[in-house]
Amino acid sequence: MDYFLALTVTGLVMGIIYALMALGLTLIFSILKIVNFAHGEFYMLGGYFTYYLVNHFTGLHPLIAVPIAGLGVALIGLFFELGFIRPIHLDKIERPGEYAILVTIGLSFFLMNIGLAIFGPYPHRPPSFFDAPVKLGFISISADRLTAGVLSVLLLLTLLILINKTWLGKALRAVSQDKQAAAIIGINHLRMNTLGFALGTGLAGLAGALLAPSFGVTPDVGAQPSIRSYVIIVLGGMGSIPGSIIGGIIIGLVESLGAGYFPDPSRGLNYKTAFGLIIFALVLLLRPRGLFGRKEL
């Protein structure tokens, strides 16, 4: 029973962090109508930024590095959107559907190799946020993960407030529903696109920054989170916020319990993402719109 609870807690904590990242992907899909195939690489960048900041500025507490890293990643997303995605919405691109997929795949390839070129193939690990295991009754979980989880919850709540209660959030939702109608009432959909992409990639960066102390960063660290995010948004329904959150938690639990109860524990870890992928394949084949599928926020 202890084992089960421990796995569940881990699953929930990781699930929330996954949800944060998946939410970024869903936002991008919802507002810009494209799937960001480089999402995992923004996660990687978040990790590397954190590492770099803490290394470079001695005395900087890792927790402070996180939001800065997130911002840095968002800026990169912003510039990429301006240069390579905005043209789609300016009708400068032929066969925009194909282009969006290919250009983000290209970006993914590019970013990963930048990470490899600058930092090398070996893992880098920023120092822990807090250096102690935490005990909740009989369950122990690392403080880093717990912190990451708690911060993710806070970020999610902030984001939900932003989207539902602020003017900016409403503008984003308007563009996601009907960009022409939004334009008529004076919302600049191009700017909302850029903001949406920056926000979405920033969230991936934050997730990467939050988990970097726990898992370390390598150039390909984003591959699995990337896939996991696709799984979550398809499961939850592309473009659905509650979908990404609930989907994230489900996947977190599935991975944790699946790996934990796999007959051969050593292989169980290897197949962690596979459980989600099987769900993913099934959803695509049987109920493509997922749990809450709609296109708008």
Next chain:
Amino acid sequence: MEIEVKDLVQRFGGILALNHVSLKIESKQIVGLIGPNGSGKTTLVNIIGSVLQPTSGDIYLDGKRVTGLKPHEMVRKGVSRTFQVTRAFRRMTVMENMLVPALAVSPGHGRPALEKRAREVLDFLTMDHLRNDYARSLSGGQQKLLELGQLLMTDPQLLLLDEPFAGVHPRLMEKIFEYILEIHAQGKSFLIISHDMDSIFTLCQRLVVLSYGELIADGDPQVVKLDEAVIEAYLGEEVEDA
């Protein structure tokens, strides 16, 4: 060739697009299909073309049940349709656009023979000089003609035309009339959706009217024009030339 749809019902989620529609079209008929917006005309054409499977009801070709055929199989049986917004293959040449349907329905024929036939059809449509141009460089009217040409390459018995006159300037429209009448003279049938009452009354020997998914009139255009139910269906709608 005789095509019959019996008791077609089409539901999209909660919306009833077609409500028990039955219709029979025989050889050498030009039938007009009219009705207010949203009355189910394109849905009906989609079902006849097998692009859409009806929620219930059947299609019969010469007495044989053909419900459930794939779109391309329906084309091979002699039923082809155009689209409301022309969908030629934009980045392929006019000739290639003509060859695709030709090759698709005549697997045995050699390409040179089909190219020759394509040129004949293009000539008929006075478009042969454009045969090596990309479809996307054609004007809107020319693209409509190209679609008609594509239909002809499938050797159809029934041509379903969805708004063939929309946005076409008068001179080209006359030509399209000519083509339709010539093709009709060869024994083919047409089912034409149009909002252009002038054209419908000029061309069609028979008029079918849909309103809210129901077939409310079917017969001689002059008689249907005066039908109360039809007039009521159009109340509140601008009728161009009643």
Next chain:
Amino acid sequence: MKITQHLRVPKPWIIGVLALCAALVLPLFIKSYWLHVIIVAYLYAILASSWSFLAGYAGQFSFGHMAFMAIGAYTSGLLGKYIALPPLLDILAGTLAAGLAGFVIGYLVLRFKAAYLALFTIAFSEILRMVLKGETQITDGDHGLKVVKLFGETISRLPYYYTILAVLGVVLVLLFALSSSRIGMFLRAIREDEEAAYARGVDIVHYKILAFVITSMMAGLSGSFYAHYIGLITPSMMVLPQMGLVIAMAIIGGVENLAAAAIGGILIQISLEVLRELGAWRLVFFGALLVVTLRFARNGLLAPLFQHLFAFGPRAEGRKETLVDGD
């Protein structure tokens, strides 16, 4: 060119024959190490051109190509490990296995729109990779599965070179033939507008699956050959960045021009070797080149060049348009 006028042979074929001659005598001029580089370059050429057929002609932007390659490689390898078949039969089996996988995947993704197709094939690729990596008892995972070499104890790379050259030649001829046939036209129509193609009588199910099966067999064949050439295969051959590299080759070459994609593959692979000292920055460069090419030179960098110099066909889109005024 007087000779061509006399022989009435269209120009592209002359180029092809010349290229073939050059390739045949190449081993005389280069060291064994570079022969290895070229062999691998030919493999990439097969992968890039077959992927460009699937994507650029049929419009199926699948990311499972390396998975099919791995299926070919591992089928070969595992058959060799457990049944000890002669390598040629292994290769045949690997090719067929990849074709079967291509059939299944092609069938499953029939109704998927572009992004879902991409996601599904990525998922398929990853699941396969995880299984290959995880089931170390069977596949030897990351340690690597040992595979009997095709030419046994021969140290020379020459037989491998000519074999893969022949395979590349066959693949290119086959792809060219397909693309200029009615199959090629149907696939292009499907890519242009699938629904319209269906409505014009094209059996889109049949042709989409056909494109998958043919190209997956080619990928599988190259995987099997690779296994019997290198002698050791690991799941890392099919990590997503490898797929990214093949995509880069096809796109930079020209995804709608099979020859350009193939040559793009060869050139990029050679460049990677030439620029070896730059380490990971080589890939950064090609990554950037990929993105910029997509944005500003959609038809690729090599394809327009070929069009200009040789009117090199076949291609999915080629001639200049004449803008004709309305009737």
